Amino acid sequence: MRLPRFFGKKRGHRRTGSQAWGSFGEAVFYAALVLAGLSFVGLLVTGVVSFDADAAGLPRSRWWLWLFMLLIPGALLAFGASGLTRTVRGWGKSEERRAAKEGIAELLDTMGDPDKAAHGHPGVPTCEDLVNSPGTILRYRLPIESPESWTLVGLGLFAALWNAVLAVLAVNAGIDLLSGRVEWVLLAVIVPFLAIGVAGIVLFVRRLVLTTAVGTTQVEISEHPLVPGRSYDVLLAQGGSGAFPRLALDLEVEELASFRQGTDTRTERAIVWRETVKEWADLQIAPGIRFEAHVTVTIPMGAMHSFASQHNSVRWRIVVHGRPERWPAFARYFPLVVFPRPTEVHG
Amino acid sequence: MTEPEASNGVAKPPTPRVAMHFDRADRVYAPGQELAVRYEIDGLAGVVVAAVERSVVWYTEGKGEEDLGVHHFDRVDAVSALAAAVPSGEIVVRLPASPLSYEGVIVKVRWCVRVRLFFGGRRDFVSEHVFEVGDVPPARGVVERLA
Numbered sequence: 172m173r174l175p176r177f178f179g180k181k182r183g184h185r186r187t188g189s190q191a192w193g194s195f196g197e198a199v200f201y202a203a204l205v206l207a208g209l210s211f212v213g214l215l216v217t218g219v220v221s222f223d224a225d226a227a228g229l230p231r232s233r234w235w236l237w238l239f240m241l242l243i244p245g246a247l248l249a250f251g252a253s254g255l256t257r258t259v260r261g262w263g264k265s266e267e268r269r270a271a272k273e274g275i276a277e278l279l280d281t282m283g284d285p286d287k288a289a290h291g292h293p294g295v296p297t298c299e300d301l302v303n304s305p306g307t308i309l310r311y312r313l314p315i316e317s318p319e320s321w322t323l324v325g326l327g328l329f330a331a332l333w334n335a336v337l338a339v340l341a342v343n344a345g346i347d348l349l350s351g352r353v354e355w356v357l358l359a360v361i362v363p364f365l366a367i368g369v370a371g372i373v374l375f376v377r378r379l380v381l382t383t384a385v386g387t388t389q390v391e392i393s394e395h396p397l398v399p400g401r402s403y404d405v406l407l408a409q410g411g412s413g414a415f416p417r418l419a420l421d422l423e424v425e426e427l428a429s430f431r432q433g434t435d436t437r438t439e440r441a442i443v444w445r446e447t448v449k450e451w452a453d454l455q456i457a458p459g460i461r462f463e464a465h466v467t468v469t470i471p472m473g474a475m476h477s478f479a480s481q482h483n484s485v486r487w488r489i490v491v492h493g494r495p496e497r498w499p500a501f502a503r504y505f506p507l508v509v510f511p512r513p514t515e516v517h518g
Numbered sequence: 519m520t521e522p523e524a525s526n527g528v529a530k531p532p533t534p535r536v537a538m539h540f541d542r543a544d545r546v547y548a549p550g551q552e553l554a555v556r557y558e559i560d561g562l563a564g565v566v567v568a569a570v571e572r573s574v575v576w577y578t579e580g581k582g583e584e585d586l587g588v589h590h591f592d593r594v595d596a597v598s599a600l601a602a603a604v605p606s607g608e609i610v611v612r613l614p615a616s617p618l619s620y621e622g623v624i625v626k627v628r629w630c631v632r633v634r635l636f637f638g639g640r641r642d643f644v645s646e647h648v649f650e651v652g653d654v655p656p657a658r659g660v661v662e663r664l665a
Contacts, residue, residue, distance in 0.1 A: 267586070441662070444661065483578040483583075
């Protein structure tokens, strides 16, 4: 019997090292989680950690805390049991058999991980989320997928949470000062916290101004999903005011691949095809009157359809690039779903 | 055709040769078309096959972790049925509408027929034969690489 190796290598499709030892290690890990969960539940149920006022445990009025504590062993049990079940179910089976999902296994997997593929088109993402908003002129209004918005949300959350912690510390320091005590350590902590809190608010407000000052971008499309070889009407509407030296509408295909590197999961992205559908120069947008333009977008005949699996995807999107005169340049992304071209099958 | 060694890595198993005959010489199929293949396994003299699994799958290749989708799978382990599957057999299946074979830059989608033989002592042997679904031309290169 060959002993397990801690470091494996990827050789083409295969990894060195024993699959059986890997599965065994996985099973031991999940079994340890189940045991830890059961032990914790045992301690809570048998009263070693109790809510009886006479015992050394939690007071009876804090029964909710006891229930809350059940969450930890509950999570351990759920995570460990599901992992152990998955490992045992796949033990000794080929990857094709595991992926084939038979009988009850299929039901369990479907409950845990809903199939996001379009009906009748395996590997093609659904476009349900892209067709639930009607357009004002064309049939569908495409949802925006903007990294700017996520940055704004992230900065907002950071500023809110940081300043909430700061407020708690400040209130404690205030109470101490009112009662005549001076906690120098607390005050020394508050000063840098205050500086970071103010910086967080400033960054958030700056990003909010940058995001909202340019004006909203709206894209509508005549049909969805799209098919290679066909053309579609697209409406671009840009709000805001002032001069835009450049505004462009691009059609792009992006490949995404996520992989593990050590303990990190990384995602690599590459634009593999881009076409500038239309470009405008020296636009002057008046306040309250949005700029509107109709363009025709054509998906090339031999193009790859949208594809999405667990770690890999091919994504189509419309990208609006803008360069306002008084504000930084922006890019706003509108995802599309392209289905494979229907083919006539003979034989 | 690729014929990897045993996936469990315990000991060197028998190394049969699997010849796969596709009903289309160019091995290019339209989505929704019927695929018919006949396989013949050599090198099984003196070897007891416990089971055979035949599958038509797609998988991803490239930078990312490999994803696998099974379109057709059957496992033959009953002694009475093994005679019809080893040393030769047939797989006939209608292909789905997607995904199409794709030669991207960091994402590739490949289709293949796999025949996996199981011997005693948890040893196995897999033979994989690639074919194409659809006629999507390969990606020409990277326009822009994003962080």
